[in-house]
Amino acid sequence: MTSPWRDAIAEHHVNLRAHGLRRERSIVSTVQGVESIINNRDLVNFSSNDYLGLAHNASLIQKSKQALAAYGVGSGASHLVCGHHALHHQLELELAGFVGAERALLFSSGYAANLAIAQAFCDKRDLLLMDKLNHASLIDSAKLSAATFKRFAHADLDHAAKILQKASFNRCLIASDGVFSMDGDIAPIEKLVALSKDNRGLLFIDDAHGFGVLGSCGQGTLNDSGFSPTGELLMMATLGKAFGGYGAFIAGDEIFIEHLIQTARSYIYTTALPPMLAASAIEALRIVRDGSRRSKLAQNIQHFKHAARELNIPIMPSSTAIQPILVGSNESASGLSNALYNHGYYVSAIRPPTVPKNTARLRVTLSSSHSCDQIDALLSCISEHAKMFDLKLNGSCNG
Numbered sequence: 001m002t003s004p005w006r007d008a009i010a011e012h013h014v015n016l017r018a019h020g021l022r023r024e025r026s027i028v029s030t031v032q033g034v035e036s037i038i039n040n041r042d043l044v045n046f047s048s049n050d051y052l053g054l055a056h057n058a059s060l061i062q063k064s065k066q067a068l069a070a071y072g073v074g075s076g077a078s079h080l081v082c083g084h085h086a087l088h089h090q091l092e093l094e095l096a097g098f099v100g101a102e103r104a105l106l107f108s109s110g111y112a113a114n115l116a117i118a119q120a121f122c123d124k125r126d127l128l129l130m131d132k133l134n135h136a137s138l139i140d141s142a143k144l145s146a147a148t149f150k151r152f153a154h155a156d157l158d159h160a161a162k163i164l165q166k167a168s169f170n171r172c173l174i175a176s177d178g179v180f181s182m183d184g185d186i187a188p189i190e191k192l193v194a195l196s197k198d199n200r201g202l203l204f205i206d207d208a209h210g211f212g213v214l215g216s217c218g219q220g221t222l223n224d225s226g227f228s229p230t231g232e233l234l235m236m237a238t239l240g241k242a243f244g245g246y247g248a249f250i251a252g253d254e255i256f257i258e259h260l261i262q263t264a265r266s267y268i269y270t271t272a273l274p275p276m277l278a279a280s281a282i283e284a285l286r287i288v289r290d291g292s293r294r295s296k297l298a299q300n301i302q303h304f305k306h307a308a309r310e311l312n313i314p315i316m317p318s319s320t321a322i323q324p325i326l327v328g329s330n331e332s333a334s335g336l337s338n339a340l341y342n343h344g345y346y347v348s349a350i351r352p353p354t355v356p357k358n359t360a361r362l363r364v365t366l367s368s369s370h371s372c373d374q375i376d377a378l379l380s381c382i383s384e385h386a387k388m389f390d391l392k393l394n395g396s397c398n399g
């Protein structure tokens with residue numbers, strides 16, 4: 001029996017396979033950590049966003065358990081109905097204080113938080129301007145608004161300025177990742193702030209990968225660049241990466257946050273996070289502030305970069321926990337990832353459409369929980385397999 005649905009889907013999947021783009025999920029059967037069992041194999045995990053090893057931290061578990069026992073499993077409703085728990089409220093106050101904002105607003109996920117932006121703040125006379133490598137959720141946000149949507153070449157603020165000069169618009173909202181999720185580089189925050197000011201814009205920084213990692217106490221990319229989310233500047237961060245849990249928040253001046261509460265559909269029409277997740281994030285904040293895990297992570301990043309250079313492995317200009325190794329073709333990236341898997345390392349291959357064509361890569365992410373020995377062993381395994389998978393080592397001739 002043929003059906004237009006099944007036929008079209010089958011054709012799509014044949015194409016995915018033909019281009020080495022079929023995605024498969026791996027099954028994790030332990031805690032999320034550096035040493036995990038994935039697809040029934042003991043692996044050293046270099047793919048997680050659990051940068052500080054907090055996803056299975058004993059004191060986060062204890063605080064979650066206490067909240068679970070006291071307040072139950074679910075929040076029962078959206079924030080505006082009756083789901084806004086005292087623990088959510090406390091977390092919002094602590095997050096705002098931490099990042100230096102007047103207020104913070106919890107969302108159920110970073111995806112949901114980003115979706116709110118264009119819809120809540122822009123109308124059809126406005127211009128929405130984004131870095132070309134922004135996270136997919138920001139791109140999706142643009143689709144929920146009637147504003148004109150333009151993208152500038154990655155981190156190229158001359159290009160962004162040109163677009164602004166040519167366009168006619170009422171107001172402009174500029175959005176950029178703080179740390180780019182597939183490249184690991186940091187956005188030119190100072191220039192973005194200046195460009196936004198010059199155009200009386202509103203600047204939105206998605207700091208999913210900087211929060212908990214960068215800044216004097218882990219406040220993130222803005223703090224790292226000498227800014228805080230005040231004035232016409234907002235930040236978003238997730239609680240599912242360095243903070244080891246789940247959820248997200250947007251921080252900024254009162255007037256913007258209050259407007260999100262009144263108008264953001266992805267805030268209003270969804271169930272609030274379980275209170276136990278707020279409890280775990282409050283504890284994560286305490287641990288992030290303490291700083292020892294962040295400094296261990298910083299040491300691991302330095303160690304990785306140094307050791308990779310010694311082996312001529314081509315790393316990208318990243319000073320963050322995201323250390324991609326550019327391979328090129330989808331097949332080579334997947335092949336190398338599989339070879340590493342067979343040697344006991346989990347490093348995911350990132351392929352289009354997540355990254356541009358012909359830039360498939362291994363996305364190595366580092367955690368404060370990795371040891372130097374684990375990092376060294378991974379790099380020597382990559383180096384041994386470079387030739388087999390067309391990974392061009394620095395200084396080698398292009399054959």
Ligand SMILES: *Cc1c(COP(=O)(O)O)cnc(C)c1O
Pocket residue numbers: 109110111112114135137177181206208209238239240247248
């Ligand atoms: C992970 C991520 C998000 C989405 O956050 P979730 O809490 O996982 O929904 C948004 N932006 C960037 C840059 C991310 O890496």
